[in-house]
Amino acid sequence: xxxxxxxxxxxxxxxxxxxxxxxxxxxxxxxxxxxxxxxxxxxxxxxxxxxxxxxxxxxxxxxxxxxxxxxxxxxxxxxxxxxxxxxxxxxxxxxxxxxxxxxxxxxxxxxxxxxxxxxx
Amino acid sequence: xxxxxxxxxxxxxxxxxxxxxxxxxxxxxxxxxxxxxxxxxxxxxxxxxxxxxxxxxxxxxxxxxxxxxxxxxxxxxxxxxxxxxxxxxxxxxxxxxxxxxxxxxx
Numbered sequence: 206x207x208x209x210x211x212x213x214x215x216x217x218x219x220x221x222x223x224x225x226x227x228x229x230x231x232x233x234x235x236x237x238x239x240x241x242x243x244x245x246x247x248x249x250x251x252x253x254x255x256x257x258x259x260x261x262x263x264x265x266x267x268x269x270x271x272x273x274x275x276x277x278x279x280x281x282x283x284x285x286x287x288x289x290x291x292x293x294x295x296x297x298x299x300x301x302x303x304x305x306x307x308x309x310x311x312x313x314x315x316x317x318x319x320x321x322x323x324x325x
Numbered sequence: 326x327x328x329x330x331x332x333x334x335x336x337x338x339x340x341x342x343x344x345x346x347x348x349x350x351x352x353x354x355x356x357x358x359x360x361x362x363x364x365x366x367x368x369x370x371x372x373x374x375x376x377x378x379x380x381x382x383x384x385x386x387x388x389x390x391x392x393x394x395x396x397x398x399x400x401x402x403x404x405x406x407x408x409x410x411x412x413x414x415x416x417x418x419x420x421x422x423x424x425x426x427x428x429x430x431x
Contacts, residue, residue: 241420251360251368251411253420264418267326300367309374310415311358315367 207232209301209316217323223288227301227316234282235259239304241312242275242286244297252297256304257284264306291323327416329423336429343399345426347412350393355414357395359388362425363408371410372397404430 213225227240234240241256255265257275265273269288277284288295298320302312329349337343347357357375360368370379372388375395385400395414399406407430412423 243420250425251413251422253422256420266419304420306415308356308415310356310420311370311373311413312360312368312420313370313373313379315369318367 207314211316211319223291225286228283235279239306240284241302241304243300246297293323296323327421331423331426334427337402343402345397345410347395347423353391357390357414359397360411361408
């Protein structure tokens, strides 16, 4: 049974770097799927952040690309997100998910999400 | 950038049919999918590739996509279907989500 679990600090100050990791269990991260991050500000809708493949290929949301780095560690079967120079607008629940990319793009397995609050 | 629009809310009586629309320019030329999200929970994929249901999703959920509009239909709506529903499509190498529709079962 595929499971995803996000981890990382829940509270950041403005200008810091948000770092999250998604641990994948029950499925090899190298098995031909993309892996993605999606966020949801409190009370608002879903926003795609970016996707990556185990080879290192990435797709980023253009609105976040300048602050964003995603990476994968196949030996640990996890992938990570770094978002630099955070502001209060980055406060959200962050989800990791398994993804199909391209014309059939969708997210079929999601983690439980982790709340990240940016506040001084 | 590509945009998807959804009605903010839809109300339906138990046992009736709920219809949720998602509109975008030539959306019918793309594949649409739908997610259900209940309060405090992660989204769940309920329809992909316009009309396919993942394993475990009840048959009362169905989808279609033509022209500029994708539609999620919940037949015989149950109280447990009360949730937010988001459509999503792929455009210019990005995932685009609709703003979401709150379905209330009265």
